[in-house]
Amino acid sequence: MTAKSPNTGAGWLDPADDAPELTDEMMEVAEFRIGDKVIRPATGYLGPNGVVRGRPPSRDRAKQQVTLRLDPDVIEKFRAEGPGWQGRMNEALRKAVGL
Template identity: 75%
Template sequence: MTENTPATGTAWLDPADDAPELTEELADVAEISIGGKVIRPATGYLGPNGVVKGRPPLRDRAKQQVTLRIDPDVLAKFREGGPGWQGRINAALRVAVGF
């Protein structure tokens, strides 16, 4: 017969423990729904530092998504700098065309 052993692994954590604290500011912009029916739509969104009212402002010209083939060594060089490599490529292209 086998012997009973205690369960192994980590203890269960309540996912609500990671939820942000419900503040007045958050409640003011949150969507309210009852039974799946939206009573009041959201009027803001959660930004990195808390609640931000409305949609983030667009620049004077929104960027356009394109597909571009770049030599692997050139791409590797831009990626060496870490996050933001797409923006660095954009800045280099602006310099190349004279902006």
């Protein structure tokens, strides 16, 4: 009969061991969910120096959201160039009006 050797593997390491400790400040701005249902939306984000509330500040003047109807082929052309198509469209409009 052969004897079973004991498990000599390194064992299981918890991948969360390197995760930072959650602070009360982080919990104050965190989004809470139960399944797919949002119980409380997030009220900030984690910036380089900790928790920052609200949307990240704009380097320039804040942009304005508008509703604009454009021909489908114009939109398809910009989207075909990949991510950042809205920014490229903004640059094309700036150039068109001489800014």
